[in-house]
Amino acid sequence: MTKVEGLELESSGRDVEFYQTQYSLLSARTLAERVARQLKLAKSEAFFAAHGLDNGDGLLNSTDSLGTLSKKELDKREKLAVGFLLANVSISPIRGSALVDVSYTSSSPKISADISNTWTQQFIEQSMARRFASTADARKFLEGRLEELRMRLETSERDLVNYASAKDIVSLNRERDTDGKTTSERTLITAELEGLNKELADATADRIASESRLNAKANRELTPDPLIINGASAQLRQKRAELRAEMAKLMVQFEPEYPSVKVLAEEIRVLDDGIAKEEGRLTNREAARASNNRITDYRAALNRESGLTRRVNTLKKRFSQQQRDIIQYNIYLREVDNNRQLYDAILQRYKEIGVAGIGSNNVAIVDVANIPNSPSSPNLPFNLVLSLMLGLGLSVVVVVGLDQIEEGLRDPSQVNRLLHLPLLGGVPSIPPENIQEMMSDTKSVLSEAYFTVRSNLAFSTDHGVPRTFMVTSTRSAEGKSTSSTVLATILARTGKKVLLLDADMRSPSINGLFGLQNDRGLSNYLAGEDDWQNLLIPTTNDFVTILPAGPAPLVRQSY
Structure with missing residues (x-):
């Protein structure tokens, strides 16, 4: 007998992969579609209303005058229902056990309970249907094999019967073993030969007895003849x-x-x-009659024995011929036995596969879903705590992010470490209204800071302060003009002549620091005026000359 194992072995229930597979199947789209069809959610207005969707939203069309929906609208509603089911169902495995909590969230307690109960029931039915469907290919294959073996069995049995009829082989009974093979078979000739052989043995015994009586001695005392004893x-x-x-x-x-x-x-x-x-006292007539009876009995027994002997010899010849025919007959018979065994085995296998997995299921519902008495959400205390935690976490993330994004330098020591450049000095931030006063005071904090910058510039090259250098910044209003003016003034104090060129064409301010006009300057030279010396403007400091930015060029705009 073939043993058919179930689709899922008992040992597989202890595997992590098995449980993960079941969790995925519990949240599969096919299961949601089965639940939607079972509860007819596509036609349930209460279901869509429980998820905040009604005809006024424009996503659902109303039914016609007969209360029916078109095929297109029904398909649309079914897809929406499946989407709502997948979005609101919750599959929660219970840690340390083989139990799973299936819950559903909606604004309707009854609908939520009905969907939860139907979800688990449909999962059980789907599991059993999957087991049955897994044997569909095997059943189809076995059906083809059964039909083929049935035809082969019919053909072999027909050949066996035709051959037996042609060779006059009459089978009386057959004996088969536990495997279905024919172990012995009695034919008509065999049975007839056995019967005649038994009759021949009895006839021979009767003939011998008659012959013994006929040849017996006349000693009546020792062996009296029963025929003559009164x-x-x-x-x-x-x-x-x-x-x-x-x-x-x-x-x-x-x-x-x-x-x-x-x-x-x-x-x-x-x-x-x-x-x-x-x-x-017996007469001679009675003795003669008794002797004649013995002779008659002997002859009858002898004739009977001779006739049976002839019939047995005839049957022996027929039996010998039949034994030669039985060889081919047994070949046909073995083919019939083999085909019958194959057919019975395949038929048994087909029956077992047909019922494999049906009625045996390792999934059971422990507790059905009840209609809740209170809503599961919103939970005000939980939401407040969650909002507080999320706010704190988001604040930390923003602070850390801004700190990572900020690329400014807060400490002068970071210049050499981050930019790999030498630091010339640090200049304090001075209000604009105090710059002129502090520039004129050689002992002010501003003058001391820029003097340090000038000294560092002098040590930056082997010939002292560079003959030409540029002061720039990453953005406006960072002190470019102030730094240029103060450095020029400090360099002039050492007896060096300084030409201060204002190249800030957008917002020129050098001339303002010296109290000069900006009617002519660098823009004129750039515009094509070659006599640049006429563009220079002397200052109150004999060692400082400036080249203002000049008037801003006019930009023609076309519309």
């Missing part, structure tokens, strides 16, 4: 036998001359004479 003679013989037995007992203890022995001997002699006289 009733009186039989009684006398019986009495004589009793007396002889009694005398034999006495002879064990006494001699022949013992009186009792002598008396018994005389009685036996008298009985012998009586028996002889009684048998002598």
